[in-house]
Amino acid sequence: MGFVGLTALALFAVGPAVRRIGSDGLAPVTARLARAALVLGVLAVPAVLTDLAHGASESGGYDYAAAWNSLYDGSNAGRLSGLEVTLALVGAALVAPLAYRTVAGGRARSWLLGIGLAAGAVALGTTKFPTKAPDDWGRTSFETVIWMVHLLGGSVWIGGLAGLLLLALPGAVPETARAAFWSAAIRRFSVLAMSCVAAITLSGLFLYWEHVDGPAQLFTTMYGRVLGVKILIFGTMLSLGIFNQFWLHPRIDALRADGDQRRLRTILLRQFPALLAVELLLGMTVLFVAPFLHGSARNQAFQAEAAKHATSPSAELPKIPAKQVSASTWAWGTAETLAVIVVMVAGYRVSGRIARSRTAAAAAVTMSRGPDDLVGA
Secondary structure (H helix, E strand, C coil), X not given: CHHHHHHHHHHHHHHHHHHHHCCCCHHHHHHHHHHHHHHHHHHHHHHHHHHHHHHHCCCCCCCHHHHHHHCCCCCHHHHHHHHHHHHHXXXXXXXXXXXXXXHHCCCHHHHHHHHHHHHHHHHHHHHHCCCCCCCCHHHHHHHXXXXXXXXXXXXXXXXXXXXXXXXXXXXXXXXXXXXXXHHHHHHHXXXXXXXXXXXXXXXXXXXXXHHCCCCCHHHHCHHHHHHHHHHHHHHHHHHHHHHHHHHHHHHHHHHHHHCCHHHHHHHHHHHHHHHHHHHXXXXXXXXXXXXXXXXXXXXXXXXXXXXXXXXXXXXXXXXXXXXCCCHHHHHHHHHHHHHHHHHHHHHHHHHHHHHHHHHHHHHHHXXXXXXHHHHHC
């Protein structure tokens, strides 16, 4: 997941930010992100094999030989696992040349990042592709797309936070261009992050509708409790993102316009990295919690009720049928989609106005200072 986020950050946020300020920092920031993406892309292979090895072992251990042999073994599951490993390596190979600054600042940069990002995104999506022919192709295809949107949104957001934290460390951004770079980069990443929040929210609402029958099941089922923890963490991350959007970024712009280098340096070197680290830690916690979401709250509640009336403790419990989509479902889904888009666009515009107003106020104060004030400062 981190590979996708790092490449997306380099392609859609960092690159345009550097070009906008006319700095020569494109090569060093791209190289740093590419090196991290390369490591994560390579590490994805043993991670996939370890997961397969654990599933293949009959004793609860790890059978790596069986895991390796399962790749492209003729089954759909084997093909998907093999494709995941192959695309992870392809993505890593594509970004590997960008680890060198001579390539990272060249014309091939965008192509290598774009194709590498596509390979990583498809590799991530293979984890949710169906392993057998579904009875309802339309619904299964829609669910697969929803899952891919959910995973990609989380990957770009969390991986982007990790990338920003890497760039906040000394050596990536030239000190003379630091203020201008971060002002543009944070604004660019805000657009990316808000798009991810919208994707996660909309896909999450559908998954909630599909797997949960009301808020009560968030407390009465294991699936619901785990989902509740995930929602709380997501809400905390969102709150920190709102803080960044409506306070930190406008303050950075204002201090930059005011010429207050001391306070600006404090924010960029201490407060901003600390905030990124907290957000990233919360994001990693979400990744830790997510694997515990098995089955659905609806089915767990249904089977718990069925178990009360079972004639034998070993009897196989029935499964609740999937929810049926109706016209009202599509109507509510469309309304929710429009509402989320409106909120995201409005939030971006309002935060931009706040940043511009603070910058204008700081610039006016700076212009009003006389020579004696400047000497005294």
